[in-house]
Amino acid sequence: MAELGARVRAERRARGMALERLAEVSGVSRSMVSEVERGTKTPSVLVLDRLATALGTSIARLLDEPVRPEVTILPRERQHVVRDPSGWERRVLSPVLPDVEFEFMRTTLEPGVDAGAFAPHPPGSHEYVAVESGRLRLTVGGVPHLLAAGDSAYFPGDRWHAFANDAADVCAYYLAMALGRADGAHHRPKASRT
The missing domain is CATH 2.60.120.10 (Jelly Rolls)
Structure with missing residues (x-):
C-alpha cells in the first residue's frame, strides 16, 4: 500500500494538483485520498479507478512502475x-x-x-x-x-x-x-x- 500511495502522490504532484483538487475532481473524499497516499487505507477498485481517471492515467500505472524492454513477459x-x-x-x-x-x-x-x-x-x-x-x-x-x-x-x-x-x-x-x-x-x- 505504501508503494501505491507513493505513486498516487507522485502522479498528483507531477500534474501540479493539490490534494483537495484531486479529491474534488475524482469525487473521492479528501480524507480517503490522504489515507491512500499515506498507505494507511486500501482503496476499493472503484476508488482506485476514480483516482486514476482524475489523474489522467490507468490503474495499472498506479500499481506498477513502467518497464522499458521491447518484449515484456508478465508472468x-x-x-x-x-x-x-x-x-x-x-x-x-x-x-x-x-x-x-x-x-x-x-x-x-x-x-x-x-x-x-x-x-x-x-x-x-x-x-x-x-x-x-x-x-x-x-x-x-x-x-x-x-x-x-x-x-x-x-x-x-x-x-x-x-x-x-x-x-x-x-x-x-x-x-x-x-x-x-x-x-x-x-x-x-x-x-x-x-
Whole structure:
C-alpha cells in the first residue's frame, strides 16, 4: 500500500494538483485520498479507478512502475490483482509502459454483483469488452446493453460506464482501454462516493 500511495502522490504532484483538487475532481473524499497516499487505507477498485481517471492515467500505472524492454513477459504471479469486497476482482494483464496509457485486464464478477459506475476518462479514450463466460450488463451513458459469453462491445471511454452481473453464474470478461490525452482540466459531475 505504501508503494501505491507513493505513486498516487507522485502522479498528483507531477500534474501540479493539490490534494483537495484531486479529491474534488475524482469525487473521492479528501480524507480517503490522504489515507491512500499515506498507505494507511486500501482503496476499493472503484476508488482506485476514480483516482486514476482524475489523474489522467490507468490503474495499472498506479500499481506498477513502467518497464522499458521491447518484449515484456508478465508472468501470472507478477500480475496485479485488485479485489473489491463486494465480490469482484480485476487482474491487470498489461505491463506499464513509458508514455503509453493502455490497460488490458480480466474482471470476474460473482453472481448478482454490480461493480458500480466508473467516471468518464479523458476525451479520446476507447474501451473494448469481450465476455468470456456468463452474462454482463454493460451500461454506457445510462443505456444498458446485455452481453453473453462470446459477445464483445466497443464504447467511448469518456462517458459514465458500469458493469454488472445480474445472472446466477459468475461472469468473466476482458477489458482493453486506451486512454485519451489528459489536459489536466477534468470537469466531471461530482460523485458522492468515497
